């Protein structure tokens with residue numbers, strides 16, 4: 001999309017797709033290179049979803065000639081080194097006959113617009129397309145005028161001027177040919193479901209599916225005169241000429257296929273970057289030798305070993321008891337350090353020794369109270385740091401150990417420190433450049449490397465044996481759906497005899513969940529609660545609706561923040577319909 005920005009102008013159901021006309025262009029070009037200029041047929045098997053970032057590799061494969069001289073052509077794509085996906089398969093043939101026919105057809109005296117054709121208003125067409133899921137950007141909004149004569153549709157299409165140079169390098173610019181197909185909207189070329197009026201929303205979008213007999217007679221056009229005519233069920237023939245009537249392209253038939261928007265979204269999910277995981281990639285090298293600036297460490301030496309460790313590693317830092325002491329020093333004329341380290345390892349509530357994870361002490365340290373204490377401390381520090389103008393321009397570095405499992409085989413050893421990461425990450429997204437998260441190991445090389453590592457501006461770093469790793473999003477690799485049938489059981493997950501308790505059931509989401517469980521999952525016993533219970537607006541109607549759908553519904557007033565009220569509610573669930 002960076003190299004071919006106009007591709008972003010072709011979005012269907014919110015998903016940027018390579019237009020079907022681009023597959024034709026690829027096949028025509030490949031055919032031209034092997035002396036088979038006619039695309040005898042080309043079937044589009046899977047949409048090619050374009051990622052917003054990164055590149056897609058495309059491969060056009062042409063087999064050797066068969067007995068008749070025809071060749072098989074296929075178009076594949078690959079994103080991020082993933083497996084190759086085939087999108088189109090077809091046959092190429094010699095186009096000698098077509099070229100001769102096109103030459104014979106060429107003529108300056110073809111009347112345009114055609115005699116007896118009736119002009120059609122195209123105003124608002126692209127708004128209508130957008131409402132039906134076709135997001136055509138400026139490059140693809142090329143339909144200028146349309147006429148109708150019986151079952152035929154005639155159209156004028158033109159590329160925006162900024163695409164003319166690109167068009168000169170192409171057989172036929174995909175956006176131009178795509179625009180020609182937009183005129184299909186003015187003919188009865190596709191059968192609509194009985195209950196949908198022409199132009200009505202079917203919840204589906206139509207995409208080119210199968211091209212037959214495509215021949216290109218002239219290249220590089222930036223405008224076309226087009227004739228569309230019926231060519232069988234859901235099929236249309238296309239002939240296109242330039243402004244002087246010279247033949248440019250002909251398509252014996254193009255069959256379109258309806259695809260549901262949900263299906264397209266699924267394709268999007270499968271091929272697109274919709275699911276990410278956190279990855280720890282080697283931190284980018286920092287230019288220069290690394291100038292760490294001035295450092296300070298908070299805390300007394302007897303509660304943290306960090307200042308001593310930094311000193312012995314050759315990276316000295318001033319020490320302050322806490323942020324208030326640092327602020328006072330700045331007020332008294334001291335300069336503000338560039339980085340202020342606050343050690344969290346070895347604090348009450350944190351665990352440092354992996355071997356003691358299961359010991360009594362460690363279990364005590366892992367208690368909820370311990371985690372809460374540590375998290376509150378981190379919160380107080382972040383708030384004080386953020387609210388005191390004396391700290392502006394400097395960064396507070398939360399130093400942890402065992403908070404992150406960043407390398408293969410690592411485990412999160414310190415849940416309290418992990419919680420600090422969670423909290424500070426949220427603070428970072430609201431206050432960029434104010435906080436750094438730094439998870440260290442015990443290797444002295446890690447301390448020695450800190451001046452170099454911390455002279456960059458990575459907000460989250462893990463240092464292991466002197467090497468820094470930075471947080472990056474990585475695409476979750478999609479795997480083909482090879483799960484055995486037993487993993488997607490037909491049996492309902494919800495026991496139809498069991499009761500489903502929904503808290504906040506009278507609200508927007510709760511009532512949606514209740515309806516969904518009854519309609520889609522066969523849930524038959526519902527306990528719906530909110531503080532107002534049956535007195536809440538819409539509660540009675542919801543219960544009536546669910547009851548009419550076959551569920552037995554009890555509305556209960558219960559404040560779930562009230563422990564004993566919640567216990568009473570749970571005790572009231574009948575034994576024959578236990579919670580499921």
Ligand SMILES: NC(=O)c1ccc[n+]([C@@H]2O[C@H](COP(=O)([O-])OP(=O)(O)OC[C@H]3O[C@@H](n4cnc5c(N)ncnc54)[C@H](OP(=O)(O)O)[C@@H]3O)[C@@H](O)[C@H]2O)c1
Pocket residue numbers: 503504505506507508509510529530531532533536558559560561
């Ligand atoms: N709607 C969204 O698109 C959306 C998106 C993201 C997150 N959320 C979050 O999801 C939650 C539900 O959203 P919603 O749109 O369904 O909100 P809602 O329409 O305001 O419904 C909240 C429901 O919770 C009940 N409730 C509130 N406090 C309760 C308590 N202490 N004990 C028992 N019931 C209680 C309310 O009824 P009573 O007042 O009678 O107790 C009501 O039934 C909210 O936390 C919301 O912030 C919603």
